[in-house]
Amino acid sequence: MDGAMQGLEVALQPTNVLYVFIGVLIGTVIGVLPGLGPTATIALLLPLTYDLEPATAVIMLAGIYYGSMYGGTITSVLLKLPGEAASVVTTFDGYQMARQGRAGPALGIAAIGSFVGGTVAVIGLTLMAPFLADVAVQFGPPEFFALTVLAILMVTYLGTRSPLKSLAMAAAGLLLATVGQDPIEGQQRYTFDTLQLWDGLDFVAIAMGLFGVAELLHQLEQTDNVQLITKKVKNILPTRKDMKDSAGPIARGSVVGFFIGVLPGGGGVISSLASYAMEKKRAKDPSRFGKGAIEGVAGPETANNASSTSAFIPLLTLGIPANVVLALIFGALLVQGITPGPQLINEHPDIFWGVIMSMYIGNVMLLALNMPLVGIFIQMLRVRQGILASFALLVTMAGVYSINNDIFDMWIVLGFGVIGWMMKKTGFEPGPLVLAFVLGPILESSFRRSMLLSDGSFSIFVSRPYSGAVFGLMLVLLVASFIGKRRAGDSLVMRVDDANAAADALVGDRTGESLPIDASSDATKGGADSGVVDVDDARGPTDLRRR
Amino acid sequence: MPEAQSDQQGDQTPGGWRAHIFRLAPLVLTLFAAYAIYQARDLEIRSLSEPGPGMWPLIVSSVMGISSLLLIVRDIPEDYEPWSLRSARVLGGIAVLAAFVWFFDVLGFVPSAFLILFIWMKVLAHESWRLSLLLAVAGAFSLNYIFVDVFAVPFPPGLVVITSGG
Numbered sequence: 191m192d193g194a195m196q197g198l199e200v201a202l203q204p205t206n207v208l209y210v211f212i213g214v215l216i217g218t219v220i221g222v223l224p225g226l227g228p229t230a231t232i233a234l235l236l237p238l239t240y241d242l243e244p245a246t247a248v249i250m251l252a253g254i255y256y257g258s259m260y261g262g263t264i265t266s267v268l269l270k271l272p273g274e275a276a277s278v279v280t281t282f283d284g285y286q287m288a289r290q291g292r293a294g295p296a297l298g299i300a301a302i303g304s305f306v307g308g309t310v311a312v313i314g315l316t317l318m319a320p321f322l323a324d325v326a327v328q329f330g331p332p333e334f335f336a337l338t339v340l341a342i343l344m345v346t347y348l349g350t351r352s353p354l355k356s357l358a359m360a361a362a363g364l365l366l367a368t369v370g371q372d373p374i375e376g377q378q379r380y381t382f383d384t385l386q387l388w389d390g391l392d393f394v395a396i397a398m399g400l401f402g403v404a405e406l407l408h409q410l411e412q413t414d415n416v417q418l419i420t421k422k423v424k425n426i427l428p429t430r431k432d433m434k435d436s437a438g439p440i441a442r443g444s445v446v447g448f449f450i451g452v453l454p455g456g457g458g459v460i461s462s463l464a465s466y467a468m469e470k471k472r473a474k475d476p477s478r479f480g481k482g483a484i485e486g487v488a489g490p491e492t493a494n495n496a497s498s499t500s501a502f503i504p505l506l507t508l509g510i511p512a513n514v515v516l517a518l519i520f521g522a523l524l525v526q527g528i529t530p531g532p533q534l535i536n537e538h539p540d541i542f543w544g545v546i547m548s549m550y551i552g553n554v555m556l557l558a559l560n561m562p563l564v565g566i567f568i569q570m571l572r573v574r575q576g577i578l579a580s581f582a583l584l585v586t587m588a589g590v591y592s593i594n595n596d597i598f599d600m601w602i603v604l605g606f607g608v609i610g611w612m613m614k615k616t617g618f619e620p621g622p623l624v625l626a627f628v629l630g631p632i633l634e635s636s637f638r639r640s641m642l643l644s645d646g647s648f649s650i651f652v653s654r655p656y657s658g659a660v661f662g663l664m665l666v667l668l669v670a671s672f673i674g675k676r677r678a679g680d681s682l683v684m685r686v687d688d689a690n691a692a693a694d695a696l697v698g699d700r701t702g703e704s705l706p707i708d709a710s711s712d713a714t715k716g717g718a719d720s721g722v723v724d725v726d727d728a729r730g731p732t733d734l735r736r737r
Numbered sequence: 738m739p740e741a742q743s744d745q746q747g748d749q750t751p752g753g754w755r756a757h758i759f760r761l762a763p764l765v766l767t768l769f770a771a772y773a774i775y776q777a778r779d780l781e782i783r784s785l786s787e788p789g790p791g792m793w794p795l796i797v798s799s800v801m802g803i804s805s806l807l808l809i810v811r812d813i814p815e816d817y818e819p820w821s822l823r824s825a826r827v828l829g830g831i832a833v834l835a836a837f838v839w840f841f842d843v844l845g846f847v848p849s850a851f852l853i854l855f856i857w858m859k860v861l862a863h864e865s866w867r868l869s870l871l872l873a874v875a876g877a878f879s880l881n882y883i884f885v886d887v888f889a890v891p892f893p894p895g896l897v898v899i900t901s902g903g
Contacts, residue, residue: 241888352816354804358766361801365773365794372790379780379790380773403834410830410861411823576862580854581876587837587853588846588880592890600838608831615824616762617816634793646786 193535194316197543201551206249206544209242210552213250217257218559221277222265222567223578228258229621232518233401234582236394236525237589244526245544251519252545253552256308256498260556263300263491264567267293276494279462283479283486290482294425295432299484300491301560302428303440307492308553310444311451311499315506315546319535322507326532329508331639332650336660338633341510343664344454345625347671356622359613363623366391367630374638386598393521395590395602396627400620401514402586403603404610406579426561432484439469439489447496452503454512461497462490499549505530506542509632514621517628524628759817763808770802830861845895846884850877 200206220231232251239247262277267284280300287296329337346356369380370390381387428436443465450461469489470479479486501512509531511517523530528538535542560567590603610620626633644650652658777798780791833856840849855873858864864872884890 238888352812354808354811355816358763358801358804358808361770361797361804362766364797365770365801368794368797375790377780377790379794380776407827407830410826411821574862574864576858576864577872580857580862583834583857584837584850584853584876584880587834587841588850588884588890588892591841591892592884592888595891597838597842597893600841604831604834604838607834611827612762615818615820616759617812617818618762637793638788641785641788646784 193320193539193543194547196539197545197547200245200540200544201249201547205243206246206548207551209246209250210253210548211555213253214257214260214552214556214559217254217259218261218556218567219570220254221258221261221263222570223573227405228255229515229518230401230405231258232515232522233394233397234586234589236397236518236522237593239522240525240593244523244528244538245541247522247526248519248541248545249548251522252502252549255515255519256495256549256552257556259491259495259498260301260304260560261567263304264297264564265571267296267300267487268568269571276459276462276498277491278459279466279490279494280487282466283481283483286480286482287484287487292482295428295484296487297564298426298561299428299432299436299488301426301557303436303443303488303492304495304560305553305557306440307444307447307494307496308499308549308556311448311496312546312549312553314448315500315503315549319503319507319542319546322503323532323535326508329532329656330654331636331643332654332657333660334509334632335636335640336651336657336664337508337510338629338636340660340664341454341504341512342622342626342629342633343667345513346622347667351617351619355618359618359620360622360626363626363628364630364633366396366623367627368634373631373635386596391627392593392599392602393628394525394593395599396606397518397521397624398586398590399603399606400610400613400624403583403607404614404620406583407607407611408614409575409579426564428484435484436488438472439465439485440492442468443489443492444496447493448500450493451497451500451512454504454510459494462494465489465493502545506534506545507532509534511625511628514625517625521628756814759812759814760809762817763805763812766805767802767809770798770805773798774802826861830857833857833861841895842893843895846892847877847881848895850880 201210216231216235217228220228232254235251235254239251242250259276262272263280263284265271266277266280267288270281270285272278272281284296284300287293342360346360347353367390369387371377371388372379378388446465446468447461450464466479466486466489469483469485470476473479473483473485498515501516504510504512505516505520509520509529511520520530523541528534528541586603587600590599591597593599613620640650650657652661774795777791777795780794781789782791782795783789785792833853837849837853840852851873854876855869858872859866859869881892885892
């Protein structure tokens with residue numbers, strides 16, 4: 191408890207309270223604005239965190255992450271346009287509620303559910319993280335190798351349309367991470383006698399290019415013809431009946447979201463999808479779902495906030511980012527000279543506990559922001575994308591220059607921006623690449639140290655209990671996904687366009703009712719046993735490719 | 738990709754070389770991996786019991802090479818966004834950004850910031866002359882203030898050096 195009290199002191203410092211506020215405000219705003227998701231925003235803002243204390247930097251970035259989960263709901267309900275991927279599921283019933291004149295209660299219950307989910311997850315994080323960190327202290331190179339491979343594998347398999355493409359991207363990320371000095375012997379690799387490459391490629395420049403600049407370039411190709419259902423939201427406080435109907439979904443969503451968030455690759459849309467599926471399965475009248483059932487908003491919104499919080503557990507205790515946003519936060523800490531891992535709780539308790547405790551404050555702030563200020567956030571939808579994009583690009587370029595005061599970094603950002611745009615056009619996702627790039631040095635050094643320890647025998651990875659268990663888990667996952675693929679026919683992955691069918695599939699309940707959103711022709715492509723969803727394809731019925 | 742969704746396995750895409758143009762992306766990746774493997778040979782690979790600096794790059798570039806080679810054969814065109822006239826706007830955007838970096842070095846921040854903001858808003862986003870000019874001027878000066886005076890970033894001097902003494 192000493193640590194928690196110390197964390198509370200850190201979180202309550204005026205500077206940190208201010209940066210929690212800035213973080214959740216930026217998060218809510220970018221969640222509302224469909225052009226930028228949390229990944230792109232955090233990537234774009236990374237250079238601005240350099241001058242901050244490490245705890246303050248992560249507190250702000252974390253605030254952006256879970257704040258965006260709140261903000262994304264607003265556009266899902268009013269526009270059927272998810273501001274970020276995890277809010278896709280909210281479009282099913284939230285938009286229908288808005289059409290029935292119940293946008294207020296939909297947004298209100300989402301804010302309440304998000305608050306409860308976030309708070310439950312923070313409590314879980316407080317209780318579970320020290321225990322995991324204690325276990326992880328005993329880990330050696332084989333265990334870290336196993337965990338890192340698991341993280342990359344999960345991100346490659348979950349949330350991507352084509353595992354093979356993601357694998358190629360992950361390998362590319364690992365290869366890019368080898369540029370510069372060899373971590374063990376210091377030999378130069380792939381530097382081509384260029385001085386600026388001796389320290390390796392800059393993580394921030396790559397992330398900003400692939401997520402930020404690429405996204406903004408891609409938007410130039412998209413049309414933005416969306417229609418707001420209403421500009422006025424009344425009666426944001428849900429009725430007593432709404433609260434009664436939502437209590438169960440919120441409670442279950444908190445638990446489901448928490449546990450899915452801990453899994454590598456499991457946060458965001460998968461947690462909200464699982465919650466939606468669960469609520470629909472439990473409902474007395476499942477046909478209400480997709481037609482404005484408040485349970486279909488309350489559960490998923492709770493789950494996605496819970497998962498975005500619990501996703502910090504593997505990062506803070508094992509040093510393994512569970513998803514791409516966490517990889518960016520991992521990178522921000524590395525830049526500050528801090529390597530997240532089992533030692534973080536002992537070596538930097540201010541960061542460990544300060545970040546956790548700031549989430550309590552952040553969740554209260556979000557509730558306070560979202561309930562009364564939703565009308566103001568709606569007005570932000572009037573900011574036109576071209577104006578936003580031009581300023582975002584300028585801040586990006588100036589920001590990346592400020593890292594090393596070197597124009598070379600600007601060319602790197604631009605180069606990776608072009609590569610990222612080409613990747614979008616050709617269906618390659620940047621997430622696995624960036625995650626693998628971040629984890630590359632850990633993976634390489636733990637692999638080489640393991641080989642030195644075992645005199646070149648791979649048996650070291652399966653003969654030790656923890657690493658053996660992790661590789662066993664990987665084997666189970668691979669076999670399960672292979673069987674799922676065989677049953678599904680031709681594809682392991684389903685589209686979020688088909689997410690309602692997926693929700694049925696997750697609980698084995700295929701009622702065959704009409705989808706609330708325009709499903710594409712390959713609605714059953716994902717198959718009944720797959721729980722895999724294409725996060726990047728989180729688009730709704732109107733052309734939602736603005737994200 | 739509505740155009741592409743109609744054909745499940747690419748059987749109905751246009752015939753000839755155009756039907757296979759989507760295979761270019763994994764082909765480029767394969768060539769990239771092959772080059773990385775070739776370069777890794779020049780580093781010390783040694784043995785599994787004593788891995789050298791070249792061992793890991795060799796392993797990951799081989800994984801990349803094999804997976805992208807498989808993609809050349811197995812990938813499907815549904816994953817690819819069609820190119821359109823709007824794609825040309827992206828090329829324009831890239832050119833504007835490249836020009837910005839070059840002008841930033843030569844002219845300094847304020848003039849180059851003004852140019853990128855104005856061209857992006859007026860030409861690429863079709864905003865009005867007045868709004869584009871107003872926002873470009875205000876944006877260039879206010880961001881210069883934030884970066885130079887608040888964050889103390891030493892921008893290249895260029896033609897216009899503007900500080901308030903910071």
